Amino acid sequence: MADFLRVASVNVNGIRAAFRKGMGDWLDASGADIVALQEVRAADADIAKLVAAADAGGWHVLHDPCQIKGRAGVAILSRVPSLGHRVGLGALDAQEAVQSSGRWLEADFAFGDGALTVISNYTHSGEVDTPRQDAKWAFLDAMGVRMNELADEREHVAIVGDFNVGHRELDIKNWRGNVKRSGFLPRERAYFDRFFGPRGETVVGVDGTEGPGFGWIDVGRRWAGEVDGPYSWWSNRGQAFDNDTGWRIDYHVVTPALGERVADYRVDRYPSYDTRWSDHAPVVVDYRL
Template sequence: MPLIVATANVNGIRAAVRRGMHAWIETRTPDILLLQEVRAPDKVARELLDGWHVAHAESENKGRAGVLVASRLPLGEVRTGLAAYAPAAGAEPATDTGRWIEADLTLPDGGALTVVSTYLHSGSTNPGEEHTMVAKYAYLEKVTARLAELALSPTPSVVAGDLNIAHQNADIKNWKGNLKSAGFLPEERAYVTRWLDEHGWADLGRVHAGDGPGPYTWWSWRGKAFDNDSGWRIDYQLANQALAAACRKIEVDRAPTYAERWSDHAPVVATYEL
């Protein structure tokens, strides 16, 4: 059966709905939505996705982060956060909450699927903000530990969301001007390389798009970045080996015009044959 999985950083679900997210959903008809930066109370998020099966992980920092799984199929077990993968397992720091949620689904034919919606730290290299990169690298270590487990699972699994890392030069328009920018530092990019090369995850966007450049998934609201396609590819669907071959196509739903955008990110939509 074909299964359409869409991931999108909505940049605040209430604002996204006002700008046209529901119309996009009606046109695209995804079976599963993996959303990031929901930035809304659970009650509000569920009301805005009435008719969907919803699992939502809020951030403890009000108005920040928040990740969500919405499915037309019933959800099974839901797991939130990565506290168990910290060096000293315990409660996650507030800055790490609302960044990871995974859900198990049973497909109509009885098969299984695990989906993950994740929103990784952006980080900053600005003076005085070095602590944000420390937090990002610490979280990337936890993500790597969980990805190592999911990579070995016989259950088809997709990890999707805003990773806040452009992996290769082809993933950022102005790569030469961003060599020292958070999101394109060698240390960050090395994590993605490790996930692909050591753990066997497939970066479906790059696999299906070829060498690039692009297609980009994020453009600043400011200036002419969108009109000039001066963007970053930081939104991904990563598939483990049990799922990768089932992906038939993957597309970036870039809005036709600046005025028609409902987020500063474009949805990344994959069709799987399961």
């Protein structure tokens, strides 16, 4: 019996297309116990059929589709059934909740002698000075509220998925060309300064604003250290993948107690451009039981 729980996360950019391109082979070989998916863009029946066809089989499926057809959608696959699950962020008004549906799915699992909450998160991509960016601000605000609630209530929590923000200059190869674009705006990055700042202490964000730190851990940065990347998303334009001109926007964001249990971290970068089954690569973390 393994002494760790393997949690993987990936934006599949449409699960049906991903499986046509080879996602099933990765799923079989991943050794994952829990797999969080974003941008599923499919119905319950589609997901169940695709997952059941994978050689390893035996997956339990939770799915929160977007109320706007053809968009978003998050899911969690697990080898054992969850102890319970919840969808959506509470600190949103009715219109914001519709726009943000299919973007936040929480599930609780047995973890050693206790429980682990895994959240599949798909933050809005945004677009500067448009309603899409307004929706992103509202989502980030609501995420912060929920993160504080979770930190008060639970010891072991992992928020994983596509956060659509590169926190630091190390997280984007061409950061200078993106400082005025959604995904690397100073105001967006300041949220992450606070998310990862010491809990309760005043944190000065990269945009100059001040606020209390939340005390969460960025597993990827802690594990990799002060290096470029490792990137998890590459544009389909030009030779971005071949040149490793990427963004690190897929995270495992965890409570401090869970951060102490990280045994391994990796990005399952594809061997070549033509073997990709998504424009994102899976991020895989082993947590000691």
